Amino acid sequence: MTNNESIKRKLITTTILTLDGVLQSPGTDKEDTTGNFSWGGWSVNYWDEVMANFMQNIMENPYDLLLGRRTYDIFASHWPHVKNDPVADSLNRARKYVVSQKDLKLEWQNSVTVTGDVVAEIKKLLEQDGPDLWVHGSGNLIQTLLANNLLHTMHIWTYPVLVGTGKRLFAEGTRAEGLKLVDCKIATTGVIIASYERAGDLKVGSFALENLPAEKRV
Template identity: 50%
Template sequence: MRKIITNTFMTLDGVMQAPGGPDEDTNSGFEYGGWSVTQWDHIMNEAMIEAMKDPYDLLLGRVTYEIFAAHWPLLKDDPTADLFNRINKYVATKSLATATWENTVLLNQNTIDQIKSLKSTDGIDLQVHGSANLIQSLLHQGLIDQMNIWIYPLVIGKGKRLFGDGTVPSNFKLVKHAISTTGVIITSFEQNGRIPIGSFAS
């Protein structure tokens, strides 16, 4: 069975929209695109290399896929671009009927069932980058095995959030963490059953 691993840059108030640039995702008038860029340091670079070193395919929502497809195929002699262009890209979409980026597979029928079937096969991990709406669906179905969440020391107040309304209550176990010189908390969580309930009352 293949693991589904999400990779998310997130503010302290849970916003994950458009971390990479002003024009990345302006949906709903979002004006703070690029909020993660100036926080980068060598610790984060090493953590990213570690997270991406093992073979994987991409599982993406439509919006993130279109952002990637407009960027990575244009880069030459770039290791990440070479990797992303070569590996399989599985896209959860209800609206795309065709795709021109090489090695793209559209999951545009019964998408969740298609993802479940894909996950049940033998093969390399499936990494999700961005894809806020897709993550909500995967959480609701209990399909995520590991969540890599980078928490940035800033708040925005509006925008797409990692844990939106309707998120299924879940318990997680912290399996890895580090802190950058800029105050970014780099974490990895795994699903850990139901929420344990207790009381401080005597």
């Protein structure tokens, strides 16, 4: 989490993962087939009331969205066409900032492109008055936010599913650091919704005998 006193709003992520850390294509088999990924739709059969209530609670407050290009395209192909649904209404109403290497013509209402020096532009957004910025999916973007110490809270939904392959949220190159668990809920289907805040540098130690107090040695 950034300590910059000029920050006026938080950056919060909500990410759906398999137990082995994959976030690729949770909703349908057509979302993202990169690398011949064949397990698209792996999250569909686990939704329950606990998860619905959690999502409803976090979406009741005003928010803006910060999305990677692929996640934006997935959302934009679906949510504008969903009628009489409070989640759709909330997402359609929100202002959407889309991170891209080039300026884009965006059809989904209230959408603008974030390009150029993306980190600098995101910092400017955080320094403006406005609601918190939410990131859904967008694994590459989350890595950038982590590397630049910009995230405040991470909601990680871990499903009791193993797929063995696919894009992982915490891939090679993730910065080592500590996290603090601030909330945890368990769905009836076995999904664990854990909410973390960042806790600074990772602290390491050793259980080697020479490092234990004498009274704890066998």
